[in-house]
Amino acid sequence: MTDRPPVRLVIFDFDGTLSDSGDWFLSVVDDLARMFRFRTVPPEDVPMLRHKTSREVIAHLGIARWKLPLIAWYVRRLVGRNVGRIELFPGTPDLLERVRAMGIRIALVTSNSEANARGILGAKHSAQIECFACGSSLFGKAPKFRKVLRRLGVDPAQALAIGDETRDVDAAREVGMQAGSVLWGYAAEDALAGTRPDALFREPQDILDYLERQRAR
Numbered sequence: 001m002t003d004r005p006p007v008r009l010v011i012f013d014f015d016g017t018l019s020d021s022g023d024w025f026l027s028v029v030d031d032l033a034r035m036f037r038f039r040t041v042p043p044e045d046v047p048m049l050r051h052k053t054s055r056e057v058i059a060h061l062g063i064a065r066w067k068l069p070l071i072a073w074y075v076r077r078l079v080g081r082n083v084g085r086i087e088l089f090p091g092t093p094d095l096l097e098r099v100r101a102m103g104i105r106i107a108l109v110t111s112n113s114e115a116n117a118r119g120i121l122g123a124k125h126s127a128q129i130e131c132f133a134c135g136s137s138l139f140g141k142a143p144k145f146r147k148v149l150r151r152l153g154v155d156p157a158q159a160l161a162i163g164d165e166t167r168d169v170d171a172a173r174e175v176g177m178q179a180g181s182v183l184w185g186y187a188a189e190d191a192l193a194g195t196r197p198d199a200l201f202r203e204p205q206d207i208l209d210y211l212e213r214q215r216a217r
Contacts, residue, residue, distance in 0.1 A: 004157055004158075004178060004214075005155075005157055005158050006158070006214045006215050007104060007158060007159065007160045007178065007211055007214055008104060008105060008154055008158040008159070009104065009105045009106070009107060009148075009149075009152060009154045009158060009159040009160070010099055010104055010105070010106050010107070010159070010160050010161075010162060010207075010211070011106075011107045011108070011109050011145060011148060011159060011160070011161045011162070011177070012106065012107070012108050012109075012129075012162050012163075013108075013109065013110060013161075013162065013163035013164060013165070013168055013185075014108055014110035014112050014117050014120075015110065015111075015112055015164075015185075016163075016164035016165070016182075016185030016186045017089075017162060017163050017164045017182050017185055018088060018089060018092045018095075018096075018108075018121070019086055019087070019088055019089070019092075019112075019117075019120050019121075020086070020087050020088065020089045021079070021086045022185070022186060024082065024085055024086050025075075026041070026043075026046065028075075028078060029041050032071060032074070032075070033061070035074070036063070036067055036070065036071050036074075038061045038062050038063045038067075039060070039061045039062050041061070047188075050186060050187055050188040050191065051187075051188045051190060051191050052191060053166040053167075053187075053191055053194075053195075054165050054166050054167035054170075054187075055166075055167070068136065069136045072111050072135075072136035073136065075112075076111075076112055076113045076116060076135075076136075079112060079113075079116045080113065080115065080116050080119075083116060083119040083120055086120050087120070088120065088121065088125070089184060089204075091203065091204035091205075092125070092204070093124075093125050094204070095204040095207060095208070096125055096128040096129070097128060098208055099128075099207070099208070099211065100128050102208075102211060102212075102215065104211060105130050105131075105152060105154070106128055106129050106130055107129065107130060107131040107132070107133065107148045107152065108129050108131070108132050108133070108134070109133045109134075109141055109144045109145060109148060109161070110133075110134050111134075111135065111136040112134060113134050113135060114132045114134040114135075117132065117134060118132075130152065131148050131151055131152055133145075133147055133148050140167065140170075140171055141161075141167070141168065141171035142171040142174040142175050145159075145161060145171060145172065145175045145177060146175055149175070149177075156175050156176035156177045157176060157177070157178075159177045159178065160177065160178040160179070160180055160198075160211075161175075161177050161178070161179050161180070162179075162180045162181070162182060162201070162207065163179075163180075163181065163182070163185075164181065164182050164184070164185020164186050164187060164192075165185070165186055165187050166187055166191055166192060166194070166195045168181070169181060169192070169195040169196075169197045170195065172197075178198045179195075179197040179198055180197055180198060180199040180200070180201055180207065180210065181195070181197045181199075181200050181201065182201045182207075183200060183201065183202050184202075184203070
């Protein structure tokens, strides 16, 4: 959007955006389904679910909204026990370093815990992130976005939220931030494109190019 000021802050999602946790989650989702009594996910259903919005996935699986914080809490505990099995996407370390080298601040907003995020990132890469806003919320990510913006003193128009799900775009729009969607995470391109983010990123370099174009305006 050409009328926006350059980005001063990038707020990253974690799982599916910086952390390659998708395969691990699929390995435990049926256990979660039995424990919390929602529909299991056979392998042949995964491609279909990737083309649905976050709300449509929750409805398809038959998950009551009141259960979401409980499920998120339990998943955080599981991740904490399996930090060594979950890796960053290959381009994550370089991406974080290069965004910071541009003079752009970085925050992390995730339903995962800060301890898990730091454990998977490692001390060196965690140090690139100025602000962590972690843990699940009944009200989604928008309140966390607002909290980060207030803490860092950044106007919403100067912030870019980057995630891999349609709900990330919805929350960014609610707050008045720019929204970018990565195509290497959970949701399929058509589902993300349907939310009309400011940019779709096929690889980490696309994020850097987007930020550079904004700085050059």
